[in-house]
Amino acid sequence: MAEVVVITGGSAGVGRATAEEFARHGCHIGLLARGRERLEAAAQSLRALGVRCHIVPTDVSDAEAVERAASEIEQQLGPIDIWVNDAMVTAFAPVKDLTPEEFRRGTEVTYLGTVHGTMAALRRMRERNRGVIVNVGSALSYRAIPLQAIYCASKFAIRGFTDALRCEILHDALNVHLTMVHLPAMNTPQFDWALNKMDRRPQPVPPIFQPEVAARAIWFAAHHRRREVWVGWPTVEAIIGNKIAPGLLDRYLSSAAYSGQLTNEPKPPNAPANLFEPARGNWGAHGRFDARAKETSWEMWTTRHQGWLALGVLLLSSLGVGAILQGGNRVLNGRGKPRRQLQRIWR
Ligand SMILES: NC(=O)c1ccc[n+]([C@@H]2O[C@H](COP(=O)([O-])OP(=O)(O)OC[C@H]3O[C@@H](n4cnc5c(N)ncnc54)[C@H](OP(=O)(O)O)[C@@H]3O)[C@@H](O)[C@H]2O)c1
Numbered sequence: 001m002a003e004v005v006v007i008t009g010g011s012a013g014v015g016r017a018t019a020e021e022f023a024r025h026g027c028h029i030g031l032l033a034r035g036r037e038r039l040e041a042a043a044q045s046l047r048a049l050g051v052r053c054h055i056v057p058t059d060v061s062d063a064e065a066v067e068r069a070a071s072e073i074e075q076q077l078g079p080i081d082i083w084v085n086d087a088m089v090t091a092f093a094p095v096k097d098l099t100p101e102e103f104r105r106g107t108e109v110t111y112l113g114t115v116h117g118t119m120a121a122l123r124r125m126r127e128r129n130r131g132v133i134v135n136v137g138s139a140l141s142y143r144a145i146p147l148q149a150i151y152c153a154s155k156f157a158i159r160g161f162t163d164a165l166r167c168e169i170l171h172d173a174l175n176v177h178l179t180m181v182h183l184p185a186m187n188t189p190q191f192d193w194a195l196n197k198m199d200r201r202p203q204p205v206p207p208i209f210q211p212e213v214a215a216r217a218i219w220f221a222a223h224h225r226r227r228e229v230w231v232g233w234p235t236v237e238a239i240i241g242n243k244i245a246p247g248l249l250d251r252y253l254s255s256a257a258y259s260g261q262l263t264n265e266p267k268p269p270n271a272p273a274n275l276f277e278p279a280r281g282n283w284g285a286h287g288r289f290d291a292r293a294k295e296t297s298w299e300m301w302t303t304r305h306q307g308w309l310a311l312g313v314l315l316l317s318s319l320g321v322g323a324i325l326q327g328g329n330r331v332l333n334g335r336g337k338p339r340r341q342l343q344r345i346w347r
Pocket residue numbers: 008009010011012013014015032033034035036038058059060061085086087088089109113136137138139183184185186187188189190191204274277278279
């Protein structure tokens with residue numbers, strides 16, 4: 001039986017690449033986003049892969065609309081197996097230049113949108129006692145950076161919400177898996193259509209990865225029982241680095257992440273801003289950074305092949321222990337000089 005998957009924000013960027021990844025695996029897809037034209041274009045490309053697709057133009061900040069969309073998708077495609085909360089908005093600006101309305105709106109879409117999606121999915125999954133919910137996070141769910149306070153705060157909130165709910169799911173002994181995938185910088189349209197109050201065009205802080213890297217990680221997370229999946233070495237560095245030296249990172253990021261998010265190109269006079277309304281235009285999964293974006297992440301490779309790696313490490317360590325014991329025996333038996341023996345073991 002083909003799995004039924006709902007992806008919020010599935011019409012562009014990471015969500016669009018994720019929809020294509022799941023469709024290539026034969027899943028039927030329900031897509032939620034605001035702009036109907038992009039949803040229709042996405043649905044067309046998914047149906048061309050031979051799967052069923054149902055779109056529901058929805059603003060995820062509206063809890064009732066998300067609930068209605070979930071019911072409509074179940075009527076059209078069947079019970080939802082996997083729900084991916086991907087939809088987001090952000091604004092590139094220092095806090096001093098943002099308004100309370102912009103903060104409220106960004107939080108309602110990025111944080112509460114995830115809460116609404118999770119609640120609609122869990123209501124159904126709880127009844128059937130099965131299902132998977134994947135919340136898309138970021139390195140910035142652990143380590144906040146300047147110029148993106150609205151976004152970082154929402155991503156932190158999603159992580160808090162996810163951890164609290166995971167405990168409740170465990171308490172209720174539900175067979176529902178709730179996981180979070182933390183992504184590094186991605187080449188998506190976000191950097192062309194997000195509200196930008198700076199005078200230059202924004203960019204993801206390099207190194208930049210293609211959205212297909214995220215899509216494969218989200219597929220992996222939906223089919224393995226991992227609490228979290230960290231994608232890309234920069235994500236690992238940010239999360240671990242922040243645990244070790246948060247104050248040092250504050251100082252480093254105050255300049256590196258400030259200039260790192262801005263290109264030298266001036267902001268176009270009529271640049272779109274998708275905070276309150278969807279931007280117009282035929283945007284797909286990729287942004288404008290194809291020439292600089294990486295197609296793979298070795299860190300994700302190690303996550304996917306954790307079992308084999310563990311076996312390899314075990315094998316190597318037992319060989320090492322064997323060699324030490326053998327060397328030790330020779331030393332004890334008086335055969336060979338101790339220093340030469342040790343050199344042979346560690347070389
Ligand atoms: N790009 C990165 O560097 C990066 C890094 C780490 C994590 N991530 C995560 O990846 C996910 C996707 O980011 P992205 O860069 O792919 O974003 P994106 O390119 O801006 O795409 C956002 C998607 O969400 C939809 N959307 C926006 N507001 C919505 C609303 N109110 N209701 C429903 N849908 C809405 C958009 O369609 P409409 O505008 O038509 O609604 C679009 O389909 C996010 O969770 C983000 O945190 C991205």
